[in-house]
Amino acid sequence: MTPAARLQAAADILDQLSGTRATAEAVLKQWGQVNRYAGSKDRRAIADRVYRCLRGRQRLLWAMELGEKSPGQGRALVLASLSLIDGLPIEEIDALFSGGGYAPKPLTAQERERLVAGEGEAPAWVTTGLPEFVVSRFEHQFGKDWTAEATALMLPRAPIDLRVNSAKTTRDAMIAALEAEGLAPQPTPFSKYGIRLAAEPPPNLAKLDIYQSGQIEIQDEGSQLAAFIAGAGLLPGASKVVDFCAGGGGKTLALAQMMDGNGEIYACDVVEKRLKAIEPRLIRAGASAHFMHFFDPDDTAQLELLKGADLVLVDAPCSGSGTWRRHPEEAHRLNEAKVADLHTLQTQILDRAAQCVKVGGRLVYVTCSVLDDENARTADAFEAAHPNYDALPIHTLLENSSLFIDHAARLTKLAKGHRLSLTSHKTQTDGFFIAAYTRIQ
């Protein structure tokens, strides 16, 4: 493909994305399957352009004087990205937008005028890339750090983190194996089982033997820490662990690793299809002895089966705003009404999950959101409604986490009592919120 044809493809994919709920990754993959003539270099260049446009979306739309819902955004985003992000002069853009062959149509007079005018004085929410309604929340939550927090969350491409399965191998062995593949792995700072790879060039991990044999899993360090903090000092040893919102099983697997073959883990979710995805992962990781369970929120008999747990982890459905550096397209699909609905759902789920913890047992609430509506506010609501739970200070968990976590003192400093927020700015992880409780009666 010519560079110009790649730009047209990126514009088409961006248009397709604005009319779907699918992730950018899925749309790009599907495009590659349909357009077989595109080689791997073409696909990489197109994906790179799409992500540049998604990360800079607010700023680029602003410069082209387009609103959130204006049609024809794909072409405008690509044009503005060439000018404002890549710094191409207008003559070079003209040469690419020639209209010949598979190249995009020539610039209109209006497009030319906007490109020449540049972006002018854009307000902060435009330059940080946050959705507009999130800006006041960030200002309130992070004070003077809010732009640094927003920029770290929205603009850079996130690295790829792996969790090493200690039942099968060691981190040193996996670092050596990845180096032998020509990659440049680094140990993550906090998780003792974490390895970090640069996002570029994207490594094809699924083809590696160490992946296929369950020695490594892809999991952000923040997600590893959430599981390791939840089980700190309790695992291995606890006999009944419930992963109440197990989804695809990222944290189930990390908990299984901590359990080291002891006890039973109940992986629950309301979406059976998601749970099914855990099975092959558990088998690959050598943790297939753990029990899996489909959970219907209206079925009290199922809830009975889960009661008496030593640990219940509620990795609740949330906006996923802490992962926007990986899924920039999701940021612009969120709105205030959805956030309010999520807060209500989270309090309902916590209320059910709390019934499953035995007296003396532990409940840990986790989100991959950076919004107080889903974090502090949901925790406040839970605490107000459950006087039978005491706050469990994060520092006591971190003091008992040395099997799994390094530099715990740095994390302790970030904790506020029994609550801990990880952010892309502060911990170079996806954004996570963790709140821990002990059931006292």
Ligand SMILES: C[S@@+](CC[C@H](N)C(=O)[O-])C[C@H]1O[C@@H](n2cnc3c(N)ncnc32)[C@H](O)[C@@H]1O
């Ligand atoms: C953040 S995701 C879980 C991610 C997963 N724990 C991991 O680490 O890969 C939240 C999950 O909660 C599930 N969920 C939604 N409503 C639920 C409910 N009422 N009870 C239990 N799970 C629910 C969703 O289907 C989704 O899989």
